[in-house]
Amino acid sequence: MRRERFDEFAASATTRLWRAAYLLVGDYHLAEDLTQDVLARVYVAWPRINGDPYGYAYRAMANAAANQRRWTSRHPEVPLSSGTREAVIPDAADAVVAHAELIAVLGQLPARQRAVVVLRYFLDLTETDTADALNVSVGTVKSQHARAVGHLRDLLGEDLAALDDGALALPSQEGSSP
């Protein structure tokens, strides 16, 4: 019973979690490690998770990404050669290049602002759920969100138009998420 229910959760959540991890850490392999760690944590905690396993996974993801970021900043890696990432995922190379700017810009945000942006916009969490996942207050989420948007505007600058489909402005109000 335990195994089947976890399998269902993992089958439906893994890709989404991995993509969120990729946006958080900006690296294919780190995202794999992060997602594996999060899924293993959920697996161990599965009998204790009475509510929404996604909420548990998002919180674990946010914590693991913050730890990863701290670890990476203390132990910077020297790449063996340029273009390694594209070489190991050739099918996705075009997509990586096309959206490299967005990934690079996200990478320049401080860890918590980046987490707020990914949780709010990619995972579509409300401010309350984002605050719960990051173990901070809703006010902190709002302030970090405002700073993140400001940073993004500064970083993207003229390129806003290049990325813009003209669909909608950055939402900041509670309940604006689906």
Next chain:
Amino acid sequence: MTLDLRQEMHAATAELNPSSDLVARAQQDGRRRLRLRRQWTLGATVAAVALVAFSAANLDSMRANHPERFAPSTATASAIAPPAAVLQAVAEAKTEGTVSGPVEWVRTTSQKVAALSHDGPGSPDIPIYAVHLSGHFVLNSAFVPPGGKIPTGTELVVFIPVASTDQGGDGVLLNDGPIDLSPYGEVHTFQP
């Protein structure tokens, strides 16, 4: 000019997918962590049983050599005797390092200490003991990612469920800073 950040992030990752064996690896990792946790618990139980057996074996000789220590006391007990589960946790902790100074413990609930123990949001609220030890601890049994360091610290808090259930409530917190258990219940102290 506005930026549809949501759409851009989905588009940036739409063509990217994790390895096909990621879930299988995660399950394998999860099973390994569960196995380590069971081994840790089993080892601690064996150590506790050995400690109790050793104490019982030496009780008679101690009673003969120091009869004054076993005379009925007229003083009122000033502290609650630690439960067996707390003593067991201390025995477990001694396998992970050295314990110095008195041991503090409180009877509380898993939700009350959730912020301290970093427990997940779905945990049921069950009665637990929180046992705080000072000394030097090296969590050799902890999961460490490749290249990571084995956690060490000077303050160890062990969380154990009061009743033996499979509802969780167990955990370990390792820290270098001071830890105050008083917000979580009445703190009792004893010398290990």
